[in-house]
Amino acid sequence: MSGVRELTVDLGDRSYPIYIGEGLLDEAGKLLANHGISKKSPLLIITDANVAERHLAHLETVLREGGFGVTSAVIPAGEGSKSLSQLEKLVGVALENGLDRKSAIVALGGGVVGDLAGFVAASYMRGINFVQIPTTILAHDSSVGGKVAVNHPLAKNIIGAFHQPELVLYDLSTLQTLPxxxxxxxxxxxxxxxxxxxxxxxxxxxxxxxxxxxxxxxxxxxxxxxxxxxxxxxxxxxxxxxxxxxxxxxxxxxxxxxxxxxxxxxxxxxxxxxxxxxxxxxxxxxxxxxxxxxxxxxxxxxxxxxxxxxxxxxxxxxxxxxxxxxxxxxxxxxxxxxxxxxxxxxxxxxxxxxxxxxxxxxxxxxxx
Amino acid sequence: MSGVRELTVDLGDRSYPIYIGEGLLDEAGKLLANHGISKKSPLLIITDANVAERHLAHLETVLREGGFGVTSAVIPAGEGSKSLSQLEKLVGVALENGLDRKSAIVALGGGVVGDLAGFVAASYMRGINFVQIPTTILAHDSSVGGKVAVNHPLAKNIIGAFHQPELVLYDLSTLQTLPxxxxxxxxxxxxxxxxxxxxxxxxxxxxxxxxxxxxxxxxxxxxxxxxxxxxxxxxxxxxxxxxxxxxxxxxxxxxxxxxxxxxxxxxxxxxxxxxxxxxxxxxxxxxxxxxxxxxxxxxxxxxxxxxxxxxxxxxxxxxxxxxxxxxxxxxxxxxxxxxxxxxxxxxxxxxxxxxxxxxxxxxxxxxx
Missing domain, CATH: 1.20.1090.10 (Dehydroquinate synthase-like - alpha domain)
Incomplete structure (x- = not known):
């Protein structure tokens, strides 16, 4: 992890670190374990179709090798996925795969994935752990600060929560393929x-x-x-x-x-x-x-x-x-x-x- | 307000009072104003069809006389209303009536109304003020403690939040007509x-x-x-x-x-x-x-x-x-x-x- 930059979002007992560096996905298992993500309860990676193609198999492998029980859900790319119906689907996936109150949701993707996955984490069983792995430059913003939400047909980001992640893991390598x-x-x-x-x-x-x-x-x-x-x-x-x-x-x-x-x-x-x-x-x-x-x-x-x-x-x-x-x-x-x-x-x-x-x-x- | 019992739920800066007594609905305007509910922003009463018939007009009148801007939404009675589709409808009502971040949601009813209206309050604009006016005995439980939620087709109360009310107002008179x-x-x-x-x-x-x-x-x-x-x-x-x-x-x-x-x-x-x-x-x-x-x-x-x-x-x-x-x-x-x-x-x-x-x-x- 040479050249890794680290900073802390200072929020008392909800403080968390942001790691920024090349190749950090390889370290995901270690970093999640270091920051209290449970290996006893299944975790759910939420990502979109575009990101899944490039990085999902890699992340799944790294986390499984790290001893985590991993399930994944792939949503359609785009703002349209930030909906209550998508929330309902993902909660269904979480239930079917036995996610419990000690489980974590891992958001792998840009702002849409982070906002939606974050609201799933905020509301599933009234709040479970959450990890942000942003894969766009824009998401440097949305992945820090705990604002999560879905859209309503009448307004954007109108249904949501403040739910801070346990950590943010920014692998610069994932940005190289951005349009x-x-x-x-x-x-x-x-x-x-x-x-x-x-x-x-x-x-x-x-x-x-x-x-x-x-x-x-x-x-x-x-x-x-x-x-x-x-x-x-x-x-x-x-x-x-x-x-x-x-x-x-x-x-x-x-x-x-x-x-x-x-x-x-x-x-x-x-x-x-x-x-x-x-x-x-x-x-x-x-x-x-x-x-x-x-x-x-x-x-x-x-x-x-x-x-x-x-x-x-x-x-x-x-x-x-x-x-x-x-x-x-x-x-x-x-x-x-x-x-x-x-x-x-x-x-x-x-x-x-x-x-x-x-x-x-x-x-x-x-x-x- | 003779014979009114009062107690405090002690949660630091989220502490709030519970008032229990006969005829308290008549005092709703004063009590809401005393506990920081804004008269500048519209408030939304959420209730169900059964309770609306008995108490809604009364509460609307009291609050309007107290200087509040009042809108109401009446949901079908019963557990079936604790759904994401009902949440989406109510957020639509809130938007159409201009509820903003200083607005409050008032839950008038039993546990279903309180849980649903509470989750609307918890998630609308990431959280606005919330008042519980329970009208059932059962709701003495659900109206205290801030657990709010809707159901998923696969599990009850699985999508929700911890969102404390600003106050709980328990009018014993409303219990006299309970089945x-x-x-x-x-x-x-x-x-x-x-x-x-x-x-x-x-x-x-x-x-x-x-x-x-x-x-x-x-x-x-x-x-x-x-x-x-x-x-x-x-x-x-x-x-x-x-x-x-x-x-x-x-x-x-x-x-x-x-x-x-x-x-x-x-x-x-x-x-x-x-x-x-x-x-x-x-x-x-x-x-x-x-x-x-x-x-x-x-x-x-x-x-x-x-x-x-x-x-x-x-x-x-x-x-x-x-x-x-x-x-x-x-x-x-x-x-x-x-x-x-x-x-x-x-x-x-x-x-x-x-x-x-x-x-x-x-x-x-x-x-x-």
Whole structure:
């Protein structure tokens, strides 16, 4: 395990480690055992069809050799699997294979797998152990912090829980086969973590965009370590999103609405929030932040290959309506995360819907 | 609010009060406001068709007069409503009515309503406030302690959460219209709380069975206060069922299996666990407890009108299989709660399935 980076998400008795390195899947048996995953009770790996093809047999073998009782369930790839009907199926698989209260669910895959498998772990028998093995760049975000959920036909991530994993195991080798579009979309949350917390890291992303796009292992390992560190720092201070944690939603107020209106799939999550972050930067400047907040935000996102213009065919009224359905809308106001400088944001609950509407219109004309 | 009994479930920053008294529905607006339920965000009352007919209009009026924004959802009465499809419907109602993260769900009804509405509250936006207004005797048990869940076609209460209410409001007046069979079934959990914790209260139940069956308000208020107190004491010491809380499952290992095999509905929950408690008492004596454990258990349950004999047509093999599917089956062993005396039980993980099988057979021949 040379070159393995390790960090801790500090949550008292729910603290857990994140391991980042090449070839870590080979160490899965040892790491799970070291972190209290039971060998006496069966564990269930949940993954999707794409990931299963590349990594499932490998993980099953490693865990079985490590003495674990292993069952697997393969779900269809894509956001459509984050449903209550999929939850019901997986709980059925868990029951049929005798998973008990000491069992663990292992999520092998991207954000969809992590969110769904995490909610299975959170709700099966009112909560069993959970291990995240993210296989996308985007999942560096969703796999840290314990937010798990499925979608409702009317809203995304609306049925869920806070359920922290026992450990997160990030094998950089699994990222080498990612499609280019997913690489770029994943870097969106990496850049976001810089924008909300760490100006120096934003500058590093600006300088190292090409290496990141080329999946250079050293650059990628560092970027994921930094991204996870920011996420861990924020989550440690506010596990259940009472206040500070909301800053992680930079770009998400507009971004989620875009995903909902475009129909899940047309815009990837990372693409939608990239556009949302440009919107937040525009808003920031209107509210008095330095001009560079907009300039730098847009430049860095462009450099890592992300869209910064809102597709013109998406209806502004529909986008506004979708925003009102979001969890960030409460007690009659939208919560907006607004940069005050690069690396620093504030939570603003008094942005008028008229102003947001203007921003949405302007994002349709953004120069690219 | 004369004659109102109050007690606290002590869970640190999740502590909450239970109010028990006649006519408390009239005070609902004041009590909710006093316990932090927001008037700025809409609240959703969830109830079933039977309870709606008797109490919904009253509660809606009281809460609206108290300044709350009130929406209601009425589900079909019965265990069948504790399903993921009902959860999806209710989340849809919540979304359509603009419930946000500061909103509350109010459960008005028995255990089915409380369990389902509680899981809606636990999972909607990853958890919003929750108020329990139990309208059955049985619900004195399920409304305290934060266990919420829905059923899966293969197992009862298998998808759920620990989600504590902000307060529990028990209006004794709502119990006056309960069907006789539900009164008896409800008293089953009352007696259970005596059997696991408080010999004196068991003796009181023995002496006051007739008053309880006649719904004498003073006796009923006292019995519910005592039942809730035992539940609160146990839950305070072990919120997430790591160890002690398991004692609340006296009679439930056999009881749940009986419900599953009989098909939910033939045996009420309280009836099934009454039979289960007689089984546990038989087991206790076999394992060395004094003979009176069996004698007193059976007598008190009979006095409050509960069945003590297992219906002969239920198949023993099926009952045993159902037990293996239960949450109490873990790491290859069944967890059994076994009395050592009246008012005192222990957790036994080494009862052989052969012995349990014998007990099940004997319960079919129980003299009544």
């Amino acid at each position: 280019e579009r997913d690489v770029k979309a994943g870097l969106s949350e990496v850049v976001k973590h810089g924008l909300i917390w760490d100006a120096e890291f934003v500058s590093w992303c600006d300088d190292n965009a090409e290496k990141l796009l080329a999946l250079d292992p050293e650059a990628l390992g560092y970027a994921l370590y930094k991204g996870c560190s920011v996420k861990a720092a924020v989550v440690s201070r506010d596990e259940r999103e009472n206040d500070l944690r909301a800053i992680l939603n930079l770009g998400h107020t507009i971004g989620h609405a875009l995903e909902a209106v475009a129909g899940y799939g047309e815009l990837l999550h990372g693409e939608a929030i990239a556009i949302g972050m440009v919107g937040s930067a525009r808003l920031a400047v209107k509210l008095g932040a330095p001009e560079e907040v907009y300039g730098v935000t847009k430049r860095v996102l462009s450099r890592v290959g992300l869209p910064v213009r809102l597709p013109a065919h998406l209806d502004t009224d529909e986008i506004m309506r979708a925003m009102m359905h979001d969890k960030k809308f409460q007690e009659g106001a939208i919560t907006f995360i607004v940069p005050v400088a690069i690396g620093k944001v504030e939570i603003n609950k008094s942005v008028s819907t008229a102003l947001i509407r203007d921003i949405v219109e302007q994002l349709k004309q953004e120069a690219v | 006789e069979r539900d009164v008896k079934a409800g008293l089953s959990e009352v007696v259970k709380h005596g059997l696991i914790w408080d010999a004196e209260f068991v003796s009181w139940c023995d002496d006051n069975a007739e008053k309880l069956l006649a719904l004498d308000p003073e006796a009923l208020g006292y019995a519910l206060y005592k039942g809730c107190s035992v539940k609160a004491a146990v839950v305070s010491r072990d919120e997430r069922e790591n160890d002690l809380r398991a004692i609340l499952n006296l009679g439930h290992t056999i009881g749940h299996a009986l419900e599953a095999v009989a098909g939910y509905g033939e045996l009420l929950h309280g009836e099934a666990i009454a039979i289960g408690m007689v089984g546990s008492a038989r087991l206790a004596v076999k394992l060395g407890a004094p003979e009176e454990v069996y004698g007193v258990t059976k007598r008190v349950l009979s006095r409050v009108g509960l069945p003590v004999r297992l219906p002969a047509h239920l198949d023993t093999d099926e009952i045993m299989r159902a037990m293996m599917h239960d949450k109490k089956f873990q790491e290859g062993a069944i967890t059994f709660i076994v009395p050592v005396a009246i008012g005192k039980v222990e957790i036994n993980k080494s009862v052989s399935t052969a012995l349990i099988r014998d007990i099940v057979e004997q319960l079919k021949q129980e003299a009544v």
